[in-house]
Every structure is written in structure tokens, then in C-alpha cells.
Amino acid sequence: MSSPARIARHAERARQHRQDLYQVLDAGHQIGTLSTVMDGQPWVVPMLYARVGDRILLHGSTGAGALRHVAAGAPAALCVTHLDGWVYAHTLFDSSANYRSAVVHSELAVLTGKDAASALTDLSDRMLPGRSTEVPDHTRKQLAATQALAMNIVDGRWTVKVRQGGPGEPATSEQVPPGLWTGVLPIRSVYGDPVPAPRVPDGLPPSPSIQRLMSTH
């Protein structure tokens, strides 16, 4: 079957418009893979992110060494992938995956002061929408312990690939096993039942922000 790497060769799967990039970046759970080069070796780590305008926001601890390296202007690439389904074709070779993926190349810049604080709120609002209104604001100590970073989205330095739809039809010369089912098995992400912390009194419903998030998925 085809891997996304293989699929990526198909020119018809590439997308050219920024809006297509934004759609892929804004879908899903805002988790991607950040990679850079350290001493000539690939370095890679999963990262939560949020796109706001033409920037991608990230954050990490001020104590994380590798992140400091990236923060210092090293070239970086963020890869985001949504697996949408398995495409069952009449051969393994023609079988495939439906997916949306984006790669953004850029350098990271460190945010400071109010920019950093609002970036951290933006990040939270994308992952846990509405939660920032339910809990106390960032303290100075918390802000000092967290590094907020931004990647500019620059024309010519990003790619988007989308594979969707069913399998290709068998060629007339091909023998297909009689009665073989072909098609797509969709994959999607769902929320489970919220699990309260021990400190939460019995019967207290999840916060309104959580109930809203669950109702939209």
C-alpha cells in the first residue's frame, strides 16, 4: 500500500492556497512534530501549537535545552498530519491512506512581555477553548518559567498534501477477486467521558468550556 511519502509525489494532492494550509493547521488537536538539526543530526519532538494569523505559536519550558537551540534561530520544520481513513483497494499496492498533512519551514522567534503572555493564552484557547476564562490569569512566575515562540508562515516555505476519496477503479486488464469489497474505512478522533480529579465533589459537572468542546465534536 502507499505511504504518505509515496502519495506526496502525486502533484494533484498538493494544495497551493494559504487557506488550505490554515485549514489543515487548524483542524484536529493542535499537535504536530517539530524538527530541527542538532550537530548535523535530525532532532524531533511532538509539540502543541496554535496558528494565529500568519504565525504558528509554540511554547515550552525555559529550561528545555533543545528548544533553546531552536529558539536561537535554528531552521525548524513543523509537520502536522491528520489520518482520515484507510483506503481498501483491489490490491495492496493500490490501497492507501486518506490524510491531510502540512509542513511549515521557518525559524522560531522568542516572544517576550505581553506578546508572550497573549501567545500562551492563544495557545490555551485553541486547545482548551474557553478554559482561560474559568481559571486565574498567568502569574509572573508562571510566565517566567515558560517560553513562548512564534514561527512566521512564509510563502514558498510550506507544503500541504491532501488525499481523500475512494480507491481507484481496477483496470479492465486486472483480475479482481469476485465479491471483493473496496472502499474507505473512515478514522476520526472523539472525546471520551470526562474523568474528574479526586478533589472534585461528586456530581459536579464538567466546566462549561469542556461541555461546549464535547458538544461540538
Added chain:
Amino acid sequence: MSSPARIARHAERARQHRQDLYQVLDAGHQIGTLSTVMDGQPWVVPMLYARVGDRILLHGSTGAGALRHVAAGAPAALCVTHLDGWVYAHTLFDSSANYRSAVVHSELAVLTGKDAASALTDLSDRMLPGRSTEVPDHTRKQLAATQALAMNIVDGRWTVKVRQGGPGEPATSEQVPPGLWTGVLPIRSVYGDPVPAPRVPDGLPPSPSIQRLMSTH
């Protein structure tokens, strides 16, 4: 809130045993991010994979340039991440994500002949279990168009991080908004209803392999 990058600093979240690595690699939908270095720049692409024994199998088109670069012995890293839930704490700073992630550093080796053919079947069997028994075997032409690759899993060149469980308890000095719910909102992946290809007669049920896969999730 904390990103996985930040979480990764927590030593207690690291796992040391190969079995822990295998569990993370074998979970989920067998999709990861492969990164390498091209002309000093990070290069990254989503890839389907399968772990078989102490090797990770990958595949791509023989025509994919970047993959050829990696196949030629360039250093590579595969990153696999499962996002398991949002951890809602009493502050944004203490909020977090439950996740399992693995990074394996290695070089890729090109497989040939029977090794390549069996690797392609192994890959299919991990993603579309049982499908290889329902469709024709690989043809010579298909094998020639596909590159099968293997990464050896080498001690000291992989890391696993796991964050699970609820939020930390507030310190006694902290003010928590009265009646605030804290806990975990689980996230999981599910299959949707299979969508038949146009060639499939009305009423033909999905292949047994697909029905089995759906029943185990």
C-alpha cells in the same frame, strides 16, 4: 499549559524498557513523522510504518527523491505520538496533555528481493490486518515501483515519554475558583461507517478483515 516538549523534561515520564517502546510504536494507526537533514535543513514527512521485531519497516515510491536520500544512509529519526487526552488543571500553567510518544534515531537500510516483499506484506498486515489474504499477492511490477526500508532499533538511540493520569493537586497556598471542575477529557480514535467504492454492489458487506478490525476498536 504545558506542551509535550515541556513535559519531556520530566524525568519520571521517561521509559527505559524496550517493551515500553514497542507498546508505543504498536499502538494507534502506525503513522509517524520521519525526519532527516537535507543540505543542513530539517526535512520531515509523515510516514506509515510497522514495527516487526527490533526493526521499523517503512515504504515509499522508488521515485521519491528525499526518501532516496534517507535510504542512502542519512541519519533519520521517526517520531510517533498518541494524544490521549486534555488535562484540565486549576491553572492554564498546570494544564497539560496526556500522551505517549517515541522517537527512534537510526539509519535506513534498503530491503531487496524476498525481504522487501515480506516487509510490504508486514506493513499492510499492521495497518489493514488480514487484507493481504483477501487480495492478490504483490506483482513484480508493483514490487519494482515500491521501496521497502528498515530502521534498526538500537539501544541508547530511542526515547519514550508517557504522561498519564489527572492534574496535580493545587498547593494549599493557591486560590482555586470555587466549584472549578478539574480532571481529564480523554481523546481516542474510532472508525466510522465504511464507505463502499462505486464498483461495489449494493448490500455487499465489508470484507471480513474490515469487520474484524472494526470489532476490535
